[in-house]
Amino acid sequence: MKPAKIITIGIKELSHQKVILAAWYNFLKESYDQKKLSGEEFTDFLKAHVMYDLDKDQIELMLSGTEPLLEEFKKSIFG
Incomplete structure (x- = not known):
């Protein structure tokens, strides 16, 4: 498996978290x-960590994957 990186996405509304997690699942499934991911990579990268940032009053959603995979996801979501 290639080394994993993490991106953090700040979210103010719970509904946005659901949309991003659904998009992440669909992106990983595709x-x-x-055959861009192994079964092990798929299950490892599917795990998303969530923490609450008190200072910013927002949820921080942390997604892991290889750097090219994360870059491709960011482009597909944020343009």
């Missing part, structure tokens, strides 16, 4: 179906 990558797995296209």
Whole structure:
């Protein structure tokens, strides 16, 4: 498995978290179906960590994956 990186996405509304997590799942599933990820990578990268930042009053959603995978996801979500 390639080394994993993490991106953090700040979220103010719970509904946004649901959308990003659904998009992340769909993105990983498509990558797995296209044989870009192994089964082990798919299950490892599917785990998302969530923490609450008191200073910013927002949720921090942390997604892990390889650097190219995360870059591709960010482009697909944020343009």
